[in-house]
Amino acid sequence: MDELKGERCKRRFYFFFLEFWETIEAVELVPNWHIEAVCDELQEVYEIWKRGESQPDMLINIPPGSSKSTMVTQLFPAWLWVNEPSIRVISNSYSSTLSVGHAVKTRDCLKSDKFQRYYPGLIEFKHDSDGKSAFKNTRKGERFTTSTGGTVTGVHGDFIIDDDPLNPEMAESEVERNTANRHASRTLSTRKTNRNRTVTIRVMQRLHEDDPAGRMLKKKRKPRHICLPGELTPNAVVKPERLREKYVDGLLDANRLDREALAILAEDLGSYGYAGQVQQSPSPEGGGQLKKSWFKKITWPEFLEKTKGMQLDWQFDADTAFTEDQKNDPSAFMSSVYIPPLLYIRNVAEEWLEFPQLKKRLPEFCLQNGYGPRSKVHVEPKATGKPIVQELRSIRELNFVEAPNPEKSKRVRVNGIAPFCEAGRVVLIDGAWNDMFLDQCAGFPMATHDDMVDDLVQAVNRANGKKKSFGYA
Incomplete structure (x- = not known):
């Protein structure tokens, strides 16, 4: 039975996510359509990489509290190793504590009893490279972490995951934005194993017109863009457009982000913060200080x-x-x-x-x-x-x-x-x-x-x- 479940999870990342959520999270998972959509997009990115084809980088803009890091930075690297144990992953966040925390959860999943039952003997960690911030398996696979402004010397990745590269509390600082943008363009971009094949996956809420997501969208080669605002409004942008029909009563996630939760976020974040972090637009609808x-x-x-x-x-x-x-x-x-x-x-x-x-x-x-x-x-x-x-x-x-x-x-x-x-x-x-x-x-x-x-x-x-x-x- 475990072997059959393991094969099912190997074939589809969304099933892996549902099955292995409990290995790294204490709260019960409440599934929502956006999780399946993002998981399927991530799987397609892997499949294109597997075929050796060139593809654009990926940008995911999604509100806080949507399990984005659990999907992209914690469980996706584990699933990659299920399919290709030799894959090398570099992950980045705005602080080293956050980056290491994501890596630890990936390792917890890989070392869990459930993983060992489903995939016996598949992943063995190298004894001399089994730390919290970086670890390797015996089949040449690596998972390395860094943080914005940090160095990435001598390491290259098949997948580069840039999860929250800019601290939301510091987004208005031009110095902090420039640091995050330079790290993305001058450090992470040089760490690709193959310039055409390696994919950078950036996942974040929009914080400013000139944040790392904004810079990505201005490139000549546009990224594969997943944009999911917390609620549908007249000017809300949903990408891919087909996902707009998935919204229920105009809400992305009626369980995690119902009207009451959105109202609280609007009060806590203010109009600018809400527009960026929840609606994925750097300025409020109709304008901010000047409408x-x-x-x-x-x-x-x-x-x-x-x-x-x-x-x-x-x-x-x-x-x-x-x-x-x-x-x-x-x-x-x-x-x-x-x-x-x-x-x-x-x-x-x-x-x-x-x-x-x-x-x-x-x-x-x-x-x-x-x-x-x-x-x-x-x-x-x-x-x-x-x-x-x-x-x-x-x-x-x-x-x-x-x-x-x-x-x-x-x-x-x-x-x-x-x-x-x-x-x-x-x-x-x-x-x-x-x-x-x-x-x-x-x-x-x-x-x-x-x-x-x-x-x-x-x-x-x-x-x-x-x-x-x-x-x-």
């Missing part, structure tokens, strides 16, 4: 009709940066006019430019978007802002001024303009730039760049008379 629905729109003919006979003094805001590298911050320019109580935005541009090109492009933007005798170009007085004001003041047809120095954090400054925006007092003149601008506003503070938001804060603060309270962004 898309707060911004009104008007067509250019409607605006001209509304302002007929008025003298319009268009004002310009510039958040400047000198680079052509799109990994760095771009420069952003905004044209707006305040007609109490409304701020009308005519155009916003975002471009990566070197300094000579910036000197040429900024005046062009102003002259194309309503610059007149009473207009000013308000430039943020940061490291790049001061020299550009000095340089551009030599252009006599434009009036460049330094905007007031920011005195508070960017989040506080954006909070300061939020009531103005929420009251519907910012109106966008219809244009191709609208969606790009709204997406950045909605993504703040999780978006990679926020230069257009900087310009918005400057313009609103001028209109709102809050220069001293909040400064410019």
